[in-house]
Amino acid sequence: MTKEEILALRNEPWRDELRKKMSPKERGAIERVKMPELAPDYRITTFTEEVQQGLTKEMAVTEAQRCLDCGDPSCMKGCPVGINIPTFIKHIEKEEFAEAIATIKQTSSLPAVCGRVCPQEKQCEGNCIKLKMNQKAVAIGYLERFAADYERESGKMQAPQCAASNGKKVCVVGSGPSGLAFAADMIKLGYDVTVFEALHEIGGVLKYGIPEFRLPNNVVEAEINTLRQMGVKFEPNTIVGKTISYEQLHEMGFDGIFVGSGAGLPRFMNIPGENLIGVMSSNEYLTRINLMGAGRGQGFDTPVLKGKNVVVCGGGNTAMDSARTAKRMGAETVTLVYRRGLDELPARAEEVHHAMEEGIDFHVLHNPLEYHADENGRVKEAVLQVMELGEPDASGRRSPVAIEGKTETIPADLVVVAIGVSPNPIIPTNFKGLEISKKGTIVVGEESMQSALSDVFAGGDIVRGGATVILAMGDGRKAASAMDEYLTKK
Amino acid sequence: MNKIVAKEFFSENVVKLEIEAPQIAKSRKAGHFVIIKIGEKGERIPLTIAGADEEKGTINLVAQRVGVSTRKLAELNVGDYVTDVVGPLGRATEIENYGTVLACGGGVGVAPLLPIVIAMKKAGNRVISILAARSKDLIILEDEIRKYSDEVIIMTDDGSYGEKGNVTVGMEAAIAKEKIDRAIVIGPTIMMKFASLTTKKYEIPTIASLNTIMVDGTGMCGACRVTVGGKTKFVCVDGPEFDAHQIDFDEVLVRMRAYKTEETEALAAYNK
Numbered sequence: 044m045t046k047e048e049i050l051a052l053r054n055e056p057w058r059d060e061l062r063k064k065m066s067p068k069e070r071g072a073i074e075r076v077k078m079p080e081l082a083p084d085y086r087i088t089t090f091t092e093e094v095q096q097g098l099t100k101e102m103a104v105t106e107a108q109r110c111l112d113c114g115d116p117s118c119m120k121g122c123p124v125g126i127n128i129p130t131f132i133k134h135i136e137k138e139e140f141a142e143a144i145a146t147i148k149q150t151s152s153l154p155a156v157c158g159r160v161c162p163q164e165k166q167c168e169g170n171c172i173k174l175k176m177n178q179k180a181v182a183i184g185y186l187e188r189f190a191a192d193y194e195r196e197s198g199k200m201q202a203p204q205c206a207a208s209n210g211k212k213v214c215v216v217g218s219g220p221s222g223l224a225f226a227a228d229m230i231k232l233g234y235d236v237t238v239f240e241a242l243h244e245i246g247g248v249l250k251y252g253i254p255e256f257r258l259p260n261n262v263v264e265a266e267i268n269t270l271r272q273m274g275v276k277f278e279p280n281t282i283v284g285k286t287i288s289y290e291q292l293h294e295m296g297f298d299g300i301f302v303g304s305g306a307g308l309p310r311f312m313n314i315p316g317e318n319l320i321g322v323m324s325s326n327e328y329l330t331r332i333n334l335m336g337a338g339r340g341q342g343f344d345t346p347v348l349k350g351k352n353v354v355v356c357g358g359g360n361t362a363m364d365s366a367r368t369a370k371r372m373g374a375e376t377v378t379l380v381y382r383r384g385l386d387e388l389p390a391r392a393e394e395v396h397h398a399m400e401e402g403i404d405f406h407v408l409h410n411p412l413e414y415h416a417d418e419n420g421r422v423k424e425a426v427l428q429v430m431e432l433g434e435p436d437a438s439g440r441r442s443p444v445a446i447e448g449k450t451e452t453i454p455a456d457l458v459v460v461a462i463g464v465s466p467n468p469i470i471p472t473n474f475k476g477l478e479i480s481k482k483g484t485i486v487v488g489e490e491s492m493q494s495a496l497s498d499v500f501a502g503g504d505i506v507r508g509g510a511t512v513i514l515a516m517g518d519g520r521k522a523a524s525a526m527d528e529y530l531t532k533k
Numbered sequence: 534m535n536k537i538v539a540k541e542f543f544s545e546n547v548v549k550l551e552i553e554a555p556q557i558a559k560s561r562k563a564g565h566f567v568i569i570k571i572g573e574k575g576e577r578i579p580l581t582i583a584g585a586d587e588e589k590g591t592i593n594l595v596a597q598r599v600g601v602s603t604r605k606l607a608e609l610n611v612g613d614y615v616t617d618v619v620g621p622l623g624r625a626t627e628i629e630n631y632g633t634v635l636a637c638g639g640g641v642g643v644a645p646l647l648p649i650v651i652a653m654k655k656a657g658n659r660v661i662s663i664l665a666a667r668s669k670d671l672i673i674l675e676d677e678i679r680k681y682s683d684e685v686i687i688m689t690d691d692g693s694y695g696e697k698g699n700v701t702v703g704m705e706a707a708i709a710k711e712k713i714d715r716a717i718v719i720g721p722t723i724m725m726k727f728a729s730l731t732t733k734k735y736e737i738p739t740i741a742s743l744n745t746i747m748v749d750g751t752g753m754c755g756a757c758r759v760t761v762g763g764k765t766k767f768v769c770v771d772g773p774e775f776d777a778h779q780i781d782f783d784e785v786l787v788r789m790r791a792y793k794t795e796e797t798e799a800l801a802a803y804n805k
Binding site for chain 2: 247281282287288309311324327336342344346347422
């Protein structure tokens with residue numbers, strides 16, 4: 044959206060009128076809304092009940108009033124998918140909720156998801172003008188979630204309009220956030236879109252990775268159903284590169300292929316004892332519980348190991364999800380081991396806050412050295428290296444340095460390693476002609492997301508090596524626009 | 534959903550199912566496996582593809598009733614559906630004309646061995662197959678193996694069929710008779726460990742196919758990790774076949790027991 048387009052919308056009479064209804068001073072006097080939440084001691088007993096309960100209509104309207112509807116909305120610059128933030132917020136202020144969600148859906152295909160899992164403090168809210176005025180940012184994420192939830196709960200979900208069929212077929216590899224965002228844009232442009240998914244369920248990391256207490260499955264399901272209504276076809280249990288080859292995709296008539304195959308191999312630290320029973324990747328732990336229903340006592344066949352004293356290694360969102368899941372699985376103690384300090388935790392601020400409230404013990408400035416086993420080969424304790432912060436490293440964060448000879452041993456009968464993933468190797472090894480980086484990611488043009496194979500575009504973790512839901516969605520959108528241009532010219 | 538078109542019991546606990554999976558039948562090669570799931574609440578389990586009919590669009594799976602999932606599978610009948618089947622997964626067997634190949638299958642491991650024996654024979658190898666099991670009724674696919682082997686040795690622990698003794702006795706006999714250029718061993722982990730030790734003595738390049746615990750089977754969860762040549766490898770994407778002499782079998786044996794308690798409990802609940 045150009046500056047002129049943004050301004051033209053802002054200058055519409057209704058927006059003018061609304062702005063004048065309250066003075067900036069009055070707007071500034073309103074306190075930022077507090078999200079209603081389940082109490083920590085209750086919520087650690089439930090997997091499926093969402094921690095954050097969502098804003099009421101009144102809360103949302105009042106929060107929307109806090110937005111100054113500024114002339115140069117810097118919040119939009121922080122949004123990887125370019126949502127017209129002031130427009131949707133002002134619709135909420137005017138209690139035009141259908142218009143609010145329609146505005147968001149012009150550029151975002153998963154608003155109920157993004158409203159819940161985006162790191163808003165680093166994106167839209169991090170750019171809010173109010174921060175410069177020493178006020179708290181407008182709760183843009185909460186408002187986005189409100190608009191999406193209001194529509195879904197009303198039972199009248201509107202699928203966005205799609206252009207007439209242009210007769211061209213494209214396919215998507217992987218049904219995670221980048222693939223879904225790509226599919227949504229392409230179906231709107233009139234393409235015939237098929238999404239292939241390796242697992243038996245659609246949604247990728249939204250299903251296997253993010254726990255239901257943070258992102259309920261029915262919320263993801265509703266967003267996927269909207270895509271279905273728009274005409275997107277989903278094929279689960281299909282591994283492109285294995286079940287169907289690149290050549291076969293051409294035989295099937297696909298003119299363009301978007302690869303959003305996501306994170307693959309979990310990373311381990313290659314330390315002694317890491318292959319003991321009871322040491323597992325966060326991918327394994329969360330997949331067993333989230334996707335396969337393990338440990339939830341409802342007749343699911345998949346087992347999962349339970350621990351009394353659980354250690355989680357890592358400081359990102361996946362580490363928080365693993366730690367909080369372990370708590371819900373009945374662990375007596377859950378210790379999060381992170382090699383840097385509290386200020387350096389890469390997780391969303393809200394997740395860290397929630398984890399602390401739920402009694403997760405943050406063992407920062409510690410790094411696992413090795414694990415010891417009991418007589419059955421199961422892990423029983425973790426030896427940790429004590430660290431201190433040194434000079435800032437390439438990432439700008441102060442780098443952790445080991446304090447020579449200082450270690451600590453803590454009991455651990457379950458260790459969840461959440462230190463990141465390498466890109467999924469299946470497409471890189473099975474599509475001949477791609478350019479693959481040393482890290483195993485697919486090399487693409489920065490704006491076009493086009494790979495060395497001209498009909499293959501890619502985005503999300505397979506390109507970035509590990510990112511957020513919203514960055515993956517941004518890639519999907521960029522790739523859709525570039526592929527559309529490529530196929531139109533062809 | 535994949536329909537079962539044929540079913541046959543090889544023995545009391547070993548069942549062969551032929552199921553519709555046209556795309557997999559077309560893409561699969563010897564050594565590949567699939568992940569299946571039975572019912573909405575089922576678990577994902579890996580099974581090696583024991584054969585396929587591309588024209589019919591079917592694949593063959595052989596499973597031994599051990600836990601809840603394999604029991605559920607064995608209870609399905611012709612006309613029933615397997616809820617989810619995905620594949621082919623893993624890397625295909627490296628097939629070349631090596632000269633003389635010693636193909637060793639233990640118990641139900643003979644099923645995944647069969648397509649490799651066929652492919653090795655077609656590539657021009659002389660194939661000596663050893664089928665080993667506890668007793669006669671657990672020897673499976675003998676006729677099919679014979680059809681593609683130059684020589685077949687049968688070993689049973691109790692001597693109820695063929696020669697008495699475990700697989701390594703048969704291997705030693707074969708190795709004593711002629712030069713072996715390559716060995717393939719598939720079966721229970723403990724059998725593969727000792728088969729591998731046998732060929733190591735004679736420096737015969739040997740491949741073993743591991744059947745570790747898996748969840749997704751696509752390289753995502755890492756449950757299947759093993760140490761091969763001192764490095765961590767994932768059976769689902771780097772395997773399932775590895776240089777047997779490099780595999781840390783003792784670690785595999787420990788890791789296979791990871792869910793023993795949970796599996797025993799689940800089985801008890803299922804049998805009730």
